[in-house]
Amino acid sequence: xxxxxxxxxxxxxxxxxxxxxxxxxxxPPRRYxxxxxxxxxxxxxxxxxxxxSPQEVQRWDLRSSGLIYYNSQAVGRAGVNGSGRWELKDxxxxxxxxxxxxxxxxxxxxxxxxxxxQFYRDGQKLIRASSAATPGLPQVEIEVR
Numbered sequence: 001x002x003x004x005x006x007x008x009x010x011x012x013x014x015x016x017x018x019x020x021x022x023x024x025x026x027x028p029p030r031r032y033x034x035x036x037x038x039x040x041x042x043x044x045x046x047x048x049x050x051x052x053s054p055q056e057v058q059r060w061d062l063r064s065s066g067l068i069y070y071n072s073q074a075v076g077r078a079g080v081n082g083s084g085r086w087e088l089k090d091x092x093x094x095x096x097x098x099x100x101x102x103x104x105x106x107x108x109x110x111x112x113x114x115x116x117x118q119f120y121r122d123g124q125k126l127i128r129a130s131s132a133a134t135p136g137l138p139q140v141e142i143e144v145r
Contacts, residue, residue: 030129032118035092041119041126041144042094049128049140051110058112060096062086068096074109082111093118 033041048059055075062068066087072080084098095116104111117128119142126142 030120032092032120032129035088035090038092038094038119039088042142043088045144047142047144049142051112051140056110060112068098070098070112072109072111077107077109078105080104080109080111084114089116091118 043062044064046059046061048057050056051058051072057073059071059073060068061070066085067083068086069083070081080101082098082101084096086094086096088094093116096112097114098112101111115130117130120127120129126144128140128142
């Protein structure tokens with residue numbers, strides 16, 4: 001009998017990488033909202049969130065034309081306004097690229113960072129997560145108006 005060249009089932013299991021776990025043990029997997037639901041929830045509306053602390057609040061206004069306007073406020077600092085472009089990806093992630101702004105002054109509120117985020121619900125709360133691939137990064141609760 002000719003020797004078999006196919007690996008045995010034990011060898012196949014040893015070669016397969018372990019499944020990546022993105023949630024803590026015992027937690028149900030996070031369900032990110034689909035593109036259509038995100039569009040209905042935030043496009044054409046303003047939403048605000050605390051950015052880092054209750055003393056820093058940002059308001060984003062996503063226009064249906066693909067423009068985004070922001071206002072950033074911080075206790076004891078001058079507010080900052082700006083704009084940029086946004087896009088909803090097929091996976092439901094919202095990607096924003098803010099226009100370049102003049103250098104910040106020490107007495108100004110923090111400007112938002114460009115990036116991509118996904119959204120999920122935690123009860124009645126709408127939560128923005130940094131990315132589906134990195135669930136451990138900071139998340140913020142969104143207030144939609």
